[in-house]
Structures are given as structure tokens and as C-alpha cells.
Amino acid sequence: MSGLSNAAKEIHNLLIANQGSSLAQEEILEHFKGKDLGEDKIESVADLMKHIQELLNRQLINLSQQGTTLKFSGVDLKQASKISNMSQDEAMIYSYIEGSGREGIWTKTIKAKTNLHQHIVLRCLKSLENQSFIKSVKSVKHPTRKIYMLYHLTPSIEVTGGPWFTDSELDTEFIDSLLIIIWRFIANKTYPNLFGTEGNKAQLYEFSVGLNNAPDVAQINKFIRGSGITNIELTDDDVRSLCDVLCYEEKIEKLEKFGKVDSYKVTWHSVEEAVKLDEPEGDVAPVFTFYDNHKVVNAVDIEDPDQNYYLDAYLNQ
């Protein structure tokens, strides 16, 4: 800050104090109205512009335009010294990357905006990356694009894909384990004591204990948060999308028909598949149906593959 006028220092301090929002020249003038700044005065727009120019020369201020109004925001000293050490091209690219915020910017867009040759862009990006000023991130939406953002920023949900993605890869293991936990929670609510040791017989759970017990999305989310299964913060919408997946797999059902929005119950056949249940006495199921497939052991004769019949045999004849 050495060599800066007193007034310029004051303006810089004011802008830094207003982190996150930029100020128009009228607002700055209003702020310094009547204040004693020693030799320097900020009484008119001309005075202000003189000091602003001073700050601009040292990269301590950023300009932006909102409508027809010119606005100013402060740059901290560290950042300013960083930028001042950069080459002109690097600084220009850096400013675009900074402007893109948490969304990041694609290399092609940088090239188009800066109008620089690709080699120069790549060289500058490499240099900035080496100095840990910027980092490249993988976008879930556009996995093939190389996107850059400032080193200290956390990518937005649009870029990372939300809680289901780890390192821009869909974390199917995490999703599957959450699906199992949610299913068990709803199953326990729908058919209490289902996984208990006592009285675990098929006929006991014929009836769901009633729709009053059916959990809704908020309850499921509360259970997940309370159990400490994951340290990732899940919203109700995230839990709802997991419940939708379970509905698509026909493991749970929505109870919308009974006027219970967002409430779910497990399907009986998913219970049958998960828990070995006793068959009640006198039960006759003489004809095989596709519903009984999960009960058929050794349906595929591995020793003699010619004995198998495939549904696509007709298509591949």
C-alpha cells in the first residue's frame, strides 16, 4: 500500500469492507462527504476519479457496469500483488476465470472471449494452474469439457452434480446403500418387527399396520440425519429422488391415492424377496408364475447351457 495516497487507501478500505457488493461513485462520494482526509479531498467526481485511477493502476480495484451505472469493488492486497505479478495475458484470462465464479469457464469460452491464440491460452492456464491460482474441474453436465475456476472456490451443485456425485462420478455404491437403508426404514414402519427375531412369520404381516404409520419424505430425511449414516447433507428433494428410484424398482409405493402426499409403504413382494417367510398352511400355488421367480433356485442350468431358452432367441434366429 506504500506510495498510495491517503484518500485512495480510504476508498480501498471502504470497498474491501463492502465485500460481496460493489459501490457506485455516488455512494462513495456520499460516504466521504464532509470527512477530513488531510491533504487529499474527495469532494467531486473529478477528485474521486483521480484516486480510483490510482487504485486501478495498482490492480486494487475492479470495475463493473450495471445498466448505465459504473460500479467499483475492492481487491485485497494479496490478490492484487498476485495479479500484478502476472503477465498481461495471464491477468486477462485470470479475470475471466474469476468472473465465472463457482460455475467455472470452459477453455473454448476463454479463447473466444480473450481472442487469444490457443497456445497462449493453454500456456497461461498451465502457468496459473502451477501457481495454484486456478484449478480445473470436471463438470457432470459436460464431462468432456475442461472447465477452470479459482483455486479456492468450491464448484457449484450444477458442476458437481449434487450429493450423488463423488469426484464427478456417480457414486452408485453410496446411492445403493442409501436405497437399502430407506427401504428398511419404510419396511419397519409398514410392517413393524419385520426384521425382529420373534414371531417372524409370513401371515403376521399380511396387513400393513395402517396408513397412519407410513413415513413421509421429511421423516425419512430426519431418520437419515439422525442415524449419522452419512455426513453429506441431504435435502428433502434428494430423499424424494431416492424414494422415486425405489418406486421405479417397485419396492415401495406412493400413497397418493389415500390422500397422503409424499408418504410411502413397501410392497409385499419386496418383503418376500428380502426376508425368508414361512408359507402358511394349506396354501396352494399349483401354477408357476413369473412372480415366483425369486423362489426358483437353480433356474439356470449352468452345466448344460443348451438347456436354456432365451427370450431373444427369436430375434437372433
Next chain:
Amino acid sequence: MHKDYYRTQSPESYLYTTLIRQVVGPVASDVLGLLMAKGRLTVGRLGTILGIPHRKVHAALVTLIQLGCVVYYTEKKPITHWNTNDVDNSKKKSTGQTWYYFHETGLLLLLYGGEMIAVVRREHGPDAATLLQAVITSGHVRLRDLERDDNGLEIHNAARHLIEDDWLIPTGSEGFQGVQDQWDDLYKITQASYHKEHLGQTISDVKRTAQVREETCIAFIKRITESLDHLKMGLVSSDVTSELLPSISKVKRNVALSANFDRFLKHKRTLQLTNMARHRLGAVAGQVYQAALSIVERHTRSPLNTHVTVLLRLVAGSGQSTTTGLSPATIRETLERQRDSDCSPVVTFRPSDVLSRLSHECRRALDSTIWSESFSAVKRPIDSSEPTTRSVHKKIKLEDNCSGSNLLSLVNAARYAEEDSDRMPKLQALLELLAKDSSVPFLAHGDHGTFFVPFTDLAPVIKLQTYKSCIRTVLGAPCLRILNCIIDHKLIDEKMLANKVLMKASEIRTKLAKLIEFQIIEIQEVPKTQDRNALRSVFAFRHRFDLGTNLMLKSLAFNAAQVLESLTALKIDNKILLDKVSRDDVQGKELEFLQPSELKQMELVYQHELRSYGQLSRILASLDALKFCN
């Protein structure tokens, strides 16, 4: 003709020709395959195309007609419409040729015959099963042909039971003739008489056709009903007495009886619905639902609804050069009529009717169906007495002639009656559960506390559930997840799909390719630019139930044919051994007459056969659910 011709023609052709090859022989199989390909042919044309002597073709046709696999139509002199004096002209046109058509019902009877016999054996006993077997293998029989001195009473009893339960129906000459031809003949006669009546009157062509069509329709229904009534009249009567059967009702000996496939389909529908209830609500709910269905099974309409469907199609196609098919309004009206018939008083039931049909085991299971907090702590009161009851039951069974058993059964009956009154609210609750299911309307409420089964609304659900189960089993749960998401969103692109089903893009693409291969889903291009540039277009997916079901039916039929073919091949490969085993001197003394290697081979043959029949029954289980639920 080479058998691969029928294999490539269509899966149905492959299945039915393989079946007929196994049951009747290769000539009949060729004749049937050709009739399926060409629609209708005369004996001359059949013989010429196949290169077989006419005598052999005739013999094959006789067998096929008898089995109900082929129907015929003998051309009559055309009716002179306008000018009755133009006799010479009509004589020229008269050829009197007999045409033969493919008829599916007979083949279905052969395909499902084993299962039908098993059902009848379970419900009506071995005599009835033997009779039905004789009817299916011969196509149709008269009782006098089966009667011997020693079995008259059993046969008549079995026939009476089967007729009363609609498993056997009388058949006349109309049963061997094509319905389309009968309709066409009647249409021509009605048209001629209509023109004669309204000669000189100014009536528009459209009105004329509509009126002729309506009159034909009435006459056609009348003819069918009259012929059936005529055949049924006095079929089973109690006033006929004979030396052989002095005191029981008897069946006319000279009426030809044939198996009723519609009745079997009703039974299959009951099983499918029961299994669906078991699948969705549990085993006890399934048993209760089965009891409810068994009350109404016989009186309900056929799943195929053949008469109505055929008639509507005939009406829609007659009197015009092109067939337009059924209009959506007609289909809606028919469905409404069917819905009305679903709740007619004959097919409604009360909870007490269901309870009376439940087995004692099921009634006991009913006690523990409703979950209660206190269950795990407190034992059910019935549990304490259950072991003694069971042991008593066993004793009674063993000692049938014991005088004390009657007393015990009376005591038991009184105890069961008391318990039944306690069970009624639970049964009522279970029936309510079936009626209020979130996605399948198993039951519906009728008047005065009765219930009925909405078959019309259930038919598409059975089809869809079987279809989805098939996809899940064959293509895997991820495919079902994707399919359900597509059905839910109607039209969805790949990116959106990936967001919704939370699966990796590469996996989704693989599964989508599989679903597209089976025509379960189809791709729709959504252009993003004005020039409809394919590179910039988005491709969305939609579900096509009809296409998917059709291909699945074809695939299943093909698989069934493959199983049958492998059975035929097995028999041909082991012909010498099988002939040896079936010799009279070898039967019963296999260990003496057969080499150890031959015994081992026989075991392999039987295992293969058993496994193949198991596979066939599994394939047919989903085939009939997809094919006959309308």
C-alpha cells in the same frame, strides 16, 4: 416342405407345426403350416404345393378337422340378388369347392391339454380327467363310443359333472365351419331379401348397408344361440332312466362333446389373479381371493369374450371393400357393457360365502393376519388348543369307521362355527383391503354389502404385471427401473433419465439398447434447430406397450416351440431305446432286460423330458397371461 420354412414364417407357425408334428405327424404339420401361410386352400392346391398325394392330404385334413385345428367351408350356389331369372349365370359361377382354414382353438386345446386334465383331475376326480383326456385327444366324442359294460356309470357321472361345470360342451356341425363364412352367407341372404322387400324404394347405400348389417347381426346371434340351445336341450336330464343308470341324471349318449377352452381360460384367470393377490398382499390374501373367485368363476364372462369380439369384427368388416376395424366408440361401448356384466347379481358374493369356501387351515391363518402390538408378548388363544386339535384330526382320518369320530366331528363343527363368527370381521377387513388396493382393483363394492370382481378393469393389469415381471426376470431390475421411469414421464431424454433413475450414463445406454431391441421402448427425435439437424437433435424415449407385448408373445411362442422341438429330437435320438422300453415283454422288467448303460441313458432321457416340460409350463404361464387377458 422343409420345416425351417415354418420356423421362419412366424413363431406361431413354428409352435403349432412342431406341436402337430409331435401329435399327428409330418403331413398334417405341413398342411397346417401351409394353411397358416396362405389363409385358405383347397385339397387340390394343398396337394400340389406340398407335392403330396391328395389322399394323404385328405387323411391329414380329417384328423385336423376332428381335432379342431382346421375348419372348412363348402361353397354354395351364389344368391342371385337383383335378377332372380338369371339362373344360367349363377350356375356358371357355382363351383362347390371346399376350402380349408386354420383354426387356433384346437391347437390351444392340445397345447394346454395337460394342464386342463390336471385341473379337472384335482377338481372332479380321475374319471373326469380320463374322459377329458379322451375328448382332447379325439377332438370330440360321443359317450356311446366310450361306454363299455363295466364303466357306464362312471363315464356318465364324470360327463355330467364336466358338463355342469362347463368343461365339456356339445358340438354340432357349425363348430367345424368358419365363422367368417357363416357370416358372409347370412349377410348375402339378408341382403337379397332386403333388396327384394325394398325394391323400388329410394334408400341411400349407406343406410341400406347399415340396415342389412343390423339384420344380419340379429339373425347371426339368433342362429348361434338357437343351435347351442338345441344341442344343450335335454343334454343332462334326471327323468331319463335306463337299466344301467336307474336313479341318477344322465347325459345323452349320442351328442358329440368337445372340450371348452373358454372354461379353462376362466380357471387360468382365477389363478393369475390369485397369484397377483399373493404377490401384492400375501399368501392369506391370495387364498381368500381365490375362494372369492371360485364362487363366481363359472358364471363370469370368458376372458377372450370370443362371441362379442368376433361379432363386432364381422359387423365392422361387412358390406365394404376395406376393413376399417372397430371404431374407438364401439370399443368403449363394449367395455362399458362388459363392466356392467361384471357386477350383475349372478357374479356378486357376500363375505359369508367366501368364509364358507375357505379351508380350515386358511381360517386359522386368518386369525394371525392383522398385526397387533401385543402379538409378540401374548400368544393367540387358538395356539394352545391347536396341537391337540391337529392330533385329533389325524386320529379321525386314520380311523374312519370309528363311531367316536362322528361325535368328534360334530364337536369340531360347532367349535369352528363359533370361531367363524369371530373371524368374520377379519375376513371383511381383508376383503376391504383387496377392494382398496392402491393400484390393482381386486374387488369392488356391489349393492347391499356384496362384492364383485371387476374383471374388465383387471384384465389390462394382469397383462401389464406379467409383462413387467417378465422384463424384470429376463432383462433385470435396472431395466424395469428405467422402464417405469419412462412410463411415469411418458417422454424423457437420456440426461433427464439419468437424473431420475440415478444410474451411470453408460449403464443406462446399455439397458436402453436392450429395451429398444425388444421393442419395449421407441426413440423419438426432438429437433432443436429449424433445419432438423440430427446432430443437434435430442432423442427422447417413450414406452410402447402394444409393440413390446407383441414381440414378447412372439419370443415366448418361439421358445415354447424350441422346447417342443428339443423333445421331438430327443425322442428321435433315443428311438431304439424308447421302442425297446415300451415293448410288452420289457415293461416292468427293465432291470433285467436293459444294460446298465441303457438304464443310465433312460434316466438322462427322463430327466431331460421332465426339465423340458417344466420349462414349457413356465413359458406357457406367461404366454397365456399376455395372450388371453382382454
